[in-house]
Amino acid sequence: MRKQIAAANWKMNLTYQQAEKLLDEILGADIVLKNHQLTIFSVPYPYLLMTRSEVEEEFNGNYKVAAQNCHHKKNGAYTGEVSAEMLHSLNINYCIIGHSERREYNAESNALLAEKVNICLDHFITPIFCCGEPLQAREAGVQNDYVAVQLRESLFHLPADKIRTIIIAYEPIWAIGTGKTATTEQAQEIHRHLRSVIAAHYGAAVADEIPVLYGGSVKANNAKELFSCPDVDGGLVGGAALVAADFIEIIKALKQ
Ligand code: 13P
Numbered sequence: 569m570r571k572q573i574a575a576a577n578w579k580m581n582l583t584y585q586q587a588e589k590l591l592d593e594i595l596g597a598d599i600v601l602k603n604h605q606l607t608i609f610s611v612p613y614p615y616l617l618m619t620r621s622e623v624e625e626e627f628n629g630n631y632k633v634a635a636q637n638c639h640h641k642k643n644g645a646y647t648g649e650v651s652a653e654m655l656h657s658l659n660i661n662y663c664i665i666g667h668s669e670r671r672e673y674n675a676e677s678n679a680l681l682a683e684k685v686n687i688c689l690d691h692f693i694t695p696i697f698c699c700g701e702p703l704q705a706r707e708a709g710v711q712n713d714y715v716a717v718q719l720r721e722s723l724f725h726l727p728a729d730k731i732r733t734i735i736i737a738y739e740p741i742w743a744i745g746t747g748k749t750a751t752t753e754q755a756q757e758i759h760r761h762l763r764s765v766i767a768a769h770y771g772a773a774v775a776d777e778i779p780v781l782y783g784g785s786v787k788a789n790n791a792k793e794l795f796s797c798p799d800v801d802g803g804l805v806g807g808a809a810l811v812a813a814d815f816i817e818i819i820k821a822l823k824q
């Protein structure tokens with residue numbers, strides 16, 4: 569089975585003390601991750617090392633830590649930025665790339681995201697590459713083309729042996745933080761479409777290996793249904809990942 573992943577995206581939330589408490593509660597829960605299951609905590613930069621040391625105490629190595637962004641250049645005079653090389657030097661192996669909030673507030677283009685994907689892979693960091701359409705595209709019925717362009721322009725320069733190592737998160741912008749979730753039919757349909765776009769370029773074997781997570785108002789009470797879709801391989805979770813009891817339920821909802 570493809571990897572099934574519950575990824576928390578804390579965004580710009582929680583104090584250090586709140587973050588420690590949340591991690592303690594989640595990691596202290598009675599969850600046994602199977603070999604094909606991962607839980608990833610995407611945390612603010614100042615919490616990366618603390619989170620890494622907390623998850624390292626887990627006897628099961630299937631808890632991972634991700635950054636929420638990195639810069640597209642190797643190093644240099646970019647005040648306030650964090651490089652992939654720095655993340656690698658902290659033994660951080662995952663990074664969210666192209667979240668819709670960064671696309672919107674930081675004007676990150678598909679071309680820039682291609683550079684970020686490259687620099688992550690050069691530093692042994694798995695990108696969690698986000699795509700997803702705004703409401704107008706969904707209402708116009710062009711969501712499939714919209715996400716296909718995002719994949720093509722940011723990922724399809726990669727050779728097959730690289731793209732097969734990444735994680736994709738489909739996050740419809742109209743569902744993020746709105747309490748509005750894609751229906752299971754909508755999620756399955758577009759996840760299958762994303763896989764078919766990858767298959768058309770790289771072949772079905774490569775497309776079948778890549779986990780495609782759903783993000784956008786995943787909650788404890790809808791995760792099981794969403795994750796049961798054949799092409800939904802878990803979730804990238806914002807708000808509900810800030811509440812221990814909710815995120816624990818979401819982890820338990822992964823395909824067994
Ligand atoms: P919500 O789960 O709060 O809708 O956020 C989704 C998201 O943006 C995860 O990256």
